[in-house]
Amino acid sequence: MRAALTVAGRELAGYFSTPVAYVFIVIFLVLSGALTFTLGNFFARGQADLIPFFSFIPWLFLFLVPALTMRLWAEERRLGTIELLLTLPLPAWAAVLGKFLAAWVFCGIALALTFPLWLTVNILGEPDNGVILTGYLGCLLVAGAYLAIGAALSAATKNQVIAFVLAVAVCFLFVAAGSPIVTEFLSGRIPALAEAARALSVADRFNGFTRGVVALRDIVYFASFIGFFLFLNAVVLDHRKAD
Amino acid sequence: MPSGACGDPALADLRPAGDTPLADALIEIERLTKRFGAFTAVDDVSFTVGRGEVLGFLGPNGAGKSTTMRMLAGFMPPSAGTARICGADVVDQPVAAKRSLGFLPEGAPTYPEMSVTGFLRFCARIRGFRGAESCDRVAHAMALTQLEGVRLQPIETLSKGFKRRVGLAQALLHDPPVLVLDEPTDGLDPNQKHEVRALIGRMAPDKAIVISTHILEEVDAVCTRAIIIARGRVIVDAPPRELERDGRSLEQVFRDLTLGEGAAPVPAVAA
Numbered sequence A: 001m002r003a004a005l006t007v008a009g010r011e012l013a014g015y016f017s018t019p020v021a022y023v024f025i026v027i028f029l030v031l032s033g034a035l036t037f038t039l040g041n042f043f044a045r046g047q048a049d050l051i052p053f054f055s056f057i058p059w060l061f062l063f064l065v066p067a068l069t070m071r072l073w074a075e076e077r078r079l080g081t082i083e084l085l086l087t088l089p090l091p092a093w094a095a096v097l098g099k100f101l102a103a104w105v106f107c108g109i110a111l112a113l114t115f116p117l118w119l120t121v122n123i124l125g126e127p128d129n130g131v132i133l134t135g136y137l138g139c140l141l142v143a144g145a146y147l148a149i150g151a152a153l154s155a156a157t158k159n160q161v162i163a164f165v166l167a168v169a170v171c172f173l174f175v176a177a178g179s180p181i182v183t184e185f186l187s188g189r190i191p192a193l194a195e196a197a198r199a200l201s202v203a204d205r206f207n208g209f210t211r212g213v214v215a216l217r218d219i220v221y222f223a224s225f226i227g228f229f230l231f232l233n234a235v236v237l238d239h240r241k242a243d
Numbered sequence B: 001m002p003s004g005a006c007g008d009p010a011l012a013d014l015r016p017a018g019d020t021p022l023a024d025a026l027i028e029i030e031r032l033t034k035r036f037g038a039f040t041a042v043d044d045v046s047f048t049v050g051r052g053e054v055l056g057f058l059g060p061n062g063a064g065k066s067t068t069m070r071m072l073a074g075f076m077p078p079s080a081g082t083a084r085i086c087g088a089d090v091v092d093q094p095v096a097a098k099r100s101l102g103f104l105p106e107g108a109p110t111y112p113e114m115s116v117t118g119f120l121r122f123c124a125r126i127r128g129f130r131g132a133e134s135c136d137r138v139a140h141a142m143a144l145t146q147l148e149g150v151r152l153q154p155i156e157t158l159s160k161g162f163k164r165r166v167g168l169a170q171a172l173l174h175d176p177p178v179l180v181l182d183e184p185t186d187g188l189d190p191n192q193k194h195e196v197r198a199l200i201g202r203m204a205p206d207k208a209i210v211i212s213t214h215i216l217e218e219v220d221a222v223c224t225r226a227i228i229i230a231r232g233r234v235i236v237d238a239p240p241r242e243l244e245r246d247g248r249s250l251e252q253v254f255r256d257l258t259l260g261e262g263a264a265p266v267p268a269v270a271a
Helices: A002-016 A019-037 A051-069 A074-079 A081-085 A092-112 A115-124 A129-156 A160-176 A180-189 A191-200 A202-210 A216-240 B009-014 B065-072 B094-099 B116-126 B131-144 B160-172 B190-206 B216-222 B250-263 B265-270
Strands: B025-036 B039-050 B054-058 B080-085 B101-104 B178-182 B208-212 B225-230 B233-238
Touching: A002 A019, A002 A092, A002 B116, A019 A051, A019 A092, A051 A092, A051 A129, A051 A160, A051 A202, A074 A081, A074 A160, A092 A129, A092 A216, A115 A129, A129 A160, A129 A202, A129 A216, A160 A202, A180 A191, A202 A216, B025 B065, B025 B208, B039 B065, B039 B080, B039 B208, B039 B225, B039 B233, B054 B065, B054 B190, B054 B216, B065 B080, B065 B178, B065 B208, B080 B094, B094 B101, B101 B160, B116 B131, B116 B160, B131 B160, B160 B178, B160 B190, B190 B208, B190 B216, B216 B250, B225 B250, B233 B250
Parallel strands: B054 B208, B054 B225, B101 B178, B178 B208
Antiparallel strands: B025 B039, B025 B080, B225 B233
C-alpha cells in the first residue's frame, strides 16, 4: 500500500509539473460552467440546487477523463520508464492502484474547484447542502468508473489515440445503457435485456446520488466496477508490459 | 532427501564449459528461453555469476542481450527456464528478487519532468527508505555518480551523459548485491566512461555484476569474465584474457565468433 501511495504521489506531482493539469482543469471549469448556465437554465429554473450542473457531468467526463487516462501507461511505454517502474520492488497491483488513485484525486481537485457554483446557489437561495454533497460524491464515483476503464485500455495499447477512442466508446456504452432511448428500444423487444442494461448503467446510478439518495447497492456497484477494471488493468499490464 | 535441483547431476552437465559451480552464486540463470512467436530471441541460456565477478555480456545487436537482462530483472516473463537472484526466483518471488537487484534498463529511462533529487527520492521511497535514511542514500548515490552539481535540475534538461548517470544512481541507491547494467557507459564521454568503469571496479569485490556493452576495451578493463551471445545462444563463456590467449584481439575473436556463427552455426558447434 505504501508503494502504491508513493507511486500516486509521484504521478500527481507529475500532472502539475506539466501543462496537462492546468489545461484539464481550465477546460473542465469553463465547459461545466458554460453548460450549467446555458443549456442547464441555471437561473430560469428558479430552484436553488445543482441539478443542472450534475446532469452534464457524466457527459463532460466522457471526453475529459479518457484524455487523462490515455497517457497513463502509454506514456510510460513511450519513455521506457515502464521498465524502470516494474523492475522496482513493488507488486504490479501497487503500480496500477497508485496511478488510478493519483488520477482520481486529480479529478477530485477539479471537482472541488467548481465550488463557486455551490457558493452561488447558497447566496441565491437555501439549497439542501446534503443533496449537493451526495451529488458531488456521485460525480467522483463516475470519474472513478471512467478512470478505471480508461486506465485498463491504456495498458492494452501503445497508441494514445487508440486508448482515447476506445475509452470514450466503452464509457459511452456504460452511460448510454440506461438512457431512455436504449431502454425503451430494448424493453419493446427484449425486456430482460432492458433491465440488465439499466442495472449496468453508470448514468442511472449517478442520478440517484444527484437526488440525494446514497444506496448501498449503488456504492457496491461503483466499488466492484472500479475493482473489476483495475484487476483487468493489472492482468493486461502483466501480459503486455514488455510489448 | 536428495539435495534438490541444485545438486541434480543432469542439470550440472548442461552448464557451459568453464562454469565451475560457485558457492556464492548470486545470479543463477537456468535454461532461460524467450520466444516471440516463431522467433526465439533467447535460446536455452544458462550461467551463474558469483560474488566478486564482473560479467561482460557481449553480442551483436539483436543477439538477445537486452532480452536476457529484462528477464533477469523480472520485466519480461521467460517462455521457459528461470532465473534466481540471491536465491529468489524472478517468476515466483518477483518482489524479493527485485529487492536484491539494481537494474539499469536499456537507454536509462527516467521521468523527464522530475528533478534528479526528486526522482532518486521516489526510487528510495519505493525501496522502503524513509526520512533521514532516504536522504543519505540519495546523497550517497549522487556522490558515487557525481550528480551533486545538477541535483535540482529537471532530468529533461540534462545531457545524455548525465541522464545515464541518473539511471546508474537509481540502480546503486540501495547498495544491491546484484547489479545488472544494460550499456552503462553508452553516451558518456571518455572521462565519464573511465569514472564509471572505476566505480564498477570498486564495487566489484562484494557484488555480482552483469554489464552489457559494445565496447570491447571495456571488457578488458573491468570484466573478470566474458559471455558472447549470438542468435540467442551463449557461444563463449571465458575470462577475457583466455579469449585473447593466442594473440588475437578481443575484437577479432568477437568478429570470428559472431560472424562465423551467423554463417554456419552447426559446423561451429560440431567442430
